[in-house]
Amino acid sequence: MAQDEKPKTAPSDTKRDYQVGYGKPPLHSRFKKGQSGNPRGRPLFPKSLAADLLDAMNQRVVVAENGRRRRMTKRQAMIAQLVNKSATADLRATKMLLDMLRDIESQAEAASPDQPAHADVIEQLKAKLRRLAEDYDQSKPE
DSSP states (O other), X not given: OOTTOOOOOOGGGSOOSSOOBTTBOOGGGSOOTTOOSSTTOSOOOOXXXXXXXXXXXXXXXXXXXXXXXXXXXXXXXXXXXXXXXXXXXXXXXXXXXXXXXXXXXXXXXXXXXXXXXXXXXXXXXXXXXXXXXXXXXXXXXX
């Protein structure tokens, strides 16, 4: 070693203004001001298929109805379209709608057997759908 060179000291030999220890990390490894300890945040776990479907069905869309633009959820738009198709005597849409009504009825009866949930309205809808199906069958060319 030459005389003008100083011997290199290990970083642990340098003098510090503070003590490094439990809860006191070295300055170079501390978080910088304004920087989070977890910048990417908590990792998201994959959602279930049901949760993804509900998220998609509850998204809002703009629909033209009677010449006016209206915002509604995709679920509301699908139901409106299904009811409109069944009103034009589309048998597939009518069957789907009747099946949905039957499911709703069975769920309502299971929830409260003493009070029928809008039984008169459901009966009126069923009767109207039956008439539409009959009219469609009669007007169908053979």
